[in-house]
Amino acid sequence: MSWRGSWPSIAVLVKRALNEITRVPGAAIPGVLAPTIFFLGLTSVFGSLTLLPGFTTSSYQSFLIPVSLLQGAGFTGAATGVNLARDIEQGWFDRLLASPAPRPVLLAGLVLSASLRCLLPATFLLIVGFAVGVHWPGLGGLVIAITLVMGMAVVAATWGTSLALRFRTQSAAPIMQVGMLLAVLLTTAYAPQHLLTGWLQEVAKINPVTQVVEAVRQGFVGSVSWHDTWPGYLTLFALAALLSFFALRGMRRMTL
Amino acid sequence: MTGALAANARVVAALGRRSIVQTLRRPQLLAPLIVFPTALLAIQTAGAGRAVDLPGFPDVPNFLSFMLAGAIVQSVMFTGNSGAIAFAIDMEMRFTDRLYAAPIARSSVVLGRLAATATLGAIIATYFIVLGLIFGASIHEGVPAVIWIIALTSAAALAFGTIGAAIALRSNNASVVQGIFPLVFVVLFLSDAFFPANLMLEPASWIAQYNPFSFVVNGIRDPIISGWSATTELKAIAAVIGIGALGFALCAAAMRSRLRRGV
Numbered sequence: 001m002s003w004r005g006s007w008p009s010i011a012v013l014v015k016r017a018l019n020e021i022t023r024v025p026g027a028a029i030p031g032v033l034a035p036t037i038f039f040l041g042l043t044s045v046f047g048s049l050t051l052l053p054g055f056t057t058s059s060y061q062s063f064l065i066p067v068s069l070l071q072g073a074g075f076t077g078a079a080t081g082v083n084l085a086r087d088i089e090q091g092w093f094d095r096l097l098a099s100p101a102p103r104p105v106l107l108a109g110l111v112l113s114a115s116l117r118c119l120l121p122a123t124f125l126l127i128v129g130f131a132v133g134v135h136w137p138g139l140g141g142l143v144i145a146i147t148l149v150m151g152m153a154v155v156a157a158t159w160g161t162s163l164a165l166r167f168r169t170q171s172a173a174p175i176m177q178v179g180m181l182l183a184v185l186l187t188t189a190y191a192p193q194h195l196l197t198g199w200l201q202e203v204a205k206i207n208p209v210t211q212v213v214e215a216v217r218q219g220f221v222g223s224v225s226w227h228d229t230w231p232g233y234l235t236l237f238a239l240a241a242l243l244s245f246f247a248l249r250g251m252r253r254m255t256l
Numbered sequence: 257m258t259g260a261l262a263a264n265a266r267v268v269a270a271l272g273r274r275s276i277v278q279t280l281r282r283p284q285l286l287a288p289l290i291v292f293p294t295a296l297l298a299i300q301t302a303g304a305g306r307a308v309d310l311p312g313f314p315d316v317p318n319f320l321s322f323m324l325a326g327a328i329v330q331s332v333m334f335t336g337n338s339g340a341i342a343f344a345i346d347m348e349m350r351f352t353d354r355l356y357a358a359p360i361a362r363s364s365v366v367l368g369r370l371a372a373t374a375t376l377g378a379i380i381a382t383y384f385i386v387l388g389l390i391f392g393a394s395i396h397e398g399v400p401a402v403i404w405i406i407a408l409t410s411a412a413a414l415a416f417g418t419i420g421a422a423i424a425l426r427s428n429n430a431s432v433v434q435g436i437f438p439l440v441f442v443v444l445f446l447s448d449a450f451f452p453a454n455l456m457l458e459p460a461s462w463i464a465q466y467n468p469f470s471f472v473v474n475g476i477r478d479p480i481i482s483g484w485s486a487t488t489e490l491k492a493i494a495a496v497i498g499i500g501a502l503g504f505a506l507c508a509a510a511m512r513s514r515l516r517r518g519v
Contacts, residue, residue: 030438037438041445044460046304048451051311174287182295190303197319200302 006105013109017083018116031075032121036128039068042190043132049191056192057221062135065125066216067189069145070209072121073152074180080114081160081176088168093254103251107161107244114157115150122149134220141219144229148216151236156180158243165250187213208235267360271368276375278342288334289380294387297327300450312454316481321393325477326449328384328405329469332377332413333440337433339373340420344430366425366507370417377413381406393480401479408492412472415496418503425510449473471495 021028047060057063087093160176186203187210204210215232305319316322346352355365395401424433446463453464464470475492478485
């Protein structure tokens with residue numbers, strides 16, 4: 001089956017995943033509320049950090065919003081993994097594997113739905129953020145931020161999918177969620193690199209997700225540049241490719 | 257009378273033991289108590305560690321010493337929530353029905369769960385104190401403070417647990433109890449668990465000054481970073497008693513309601 005011929009299959013899988021938003025709206029609420037609560041809570045608690053000499057902005061809300069946007073994407077992607085684990089437990093995924101649809105098509109349906117679903121928490125967060133004083137990043141900055149957040153959801157979905165195929169149970173949900181939470185928090189989430197202390201300064205330096213956080217953040221705290229943008233896209237592309245490999249390998253192993 | 261009390265105490269102890277074993281055997285119940293607060297403590301300490309240089313920040317040896325009390329209270333609040341989820345699952349699976357059919361006081365079923373929560377609170381306090389000492393925190397008031405912190409944390413865990421148990425008894429549904437998890441963060445963010453109230457932004461700063469959970473945090477924090485303060489400790493005790501009294505009243509009301517409804 002060619003990729004051109006696969007689009008209808010991908011579209012149906014995406015539509016099925018998106019149906020859950022309208023049919024089980026309660027399931028989407030935690031994914032929207034959790035990053036918003038963290039955003040409002042952490043800005044209230046740590047807002048005075050901007051008074052530290054060398055802090056890159058006077059608005060902690062603007063500094064933190066990228067982290068919350070990426071957290072929202074992470075939770076949405078992890079939810080894709082949990083839903084897949086449920087489908088595996090209930091035997092529905094076996095029927096998909098038995099269909100003539102190629103494995104990459106099944107994976108594409110899962111991860112593309114995550115990249116669309118993450119727009120729900122992102123939109124809610126941005127509305128709340130702008131209401132409490134987050135700087136307008138400019139149209140270019142906003143487009144970059146949203147596309148990177150969608151990319152992060154793809155990465156999180158491939159991560160969740162790989163784990164769901166490995167463990168084949170919804171009990172693996174905490175690993176999916178905590179994994180994404182740590183990936184985002186072990187960066188320059190709370191403060192700029194030079195103001196981090198101890199081990200986190202080193203970990204943030206080598207954590208590739210730091211590039212994504214900084215690329216999303218640039219428009220909110222200053223001006224947008226290609227120099228600060230491309231490492232974010234490259235990181236997401238590399239992570240998505242690596243995790244897709246593991247997810248596809250997991251699908252192959254399910255049918256062995 | 258004494259014999260009945262002793263019999264009840266044995267039931268509470270047996271059910272408490274069962275609850276602790278259940279928590280230790282289920283990673284999904286244990287992880288939120290230890291893994292998440294530990295990870296958040298490590299990340300926030302390193303991420304916002306320079307906050308100690310801010311004007312108005314209390315004089316502390318390091319940010320970890322300041323954060324320890326917040327991590328302990330966060331963890332015991334999760335313990336109360338986890339215990340309530342397990343309690344609701346017991347009700348969903350009809351395990352509590354079998355207990356109600358047995359010749360024991362109905363209150364023992366709730367007290368057994370709360371006894372476990374209090375014990376886990378003491379274990380959590382010990383864990384975080386040891387962890388803090390290993391990674392450079394210091395306890396200003398030494399061994400007496402450690403004993404006091406463990407006792408206060410255990411009492412606070414019991415008090416927080418009563419609120420969770422009341423919600424479990426009222427809802428009979430684990431998903432509903434799980435739904436209060438984000439509220440734990442709201443309460444924590446609106447207290448000075450992670451930052452001094454005077455340096456927080458409004459309106460959180462104002463709310464934190466009157467939030468009873470702030471009193472509990474400060475009752476644990478003061479002997480760690482500065483020294484004993486009778487006013488702070490009395491406020492902490494009053495907050496624990498107040499939260500506990502409210503929780504017990506809600507539990508009693510929920511139990512009466514269940515009896516009326518025949519569940």
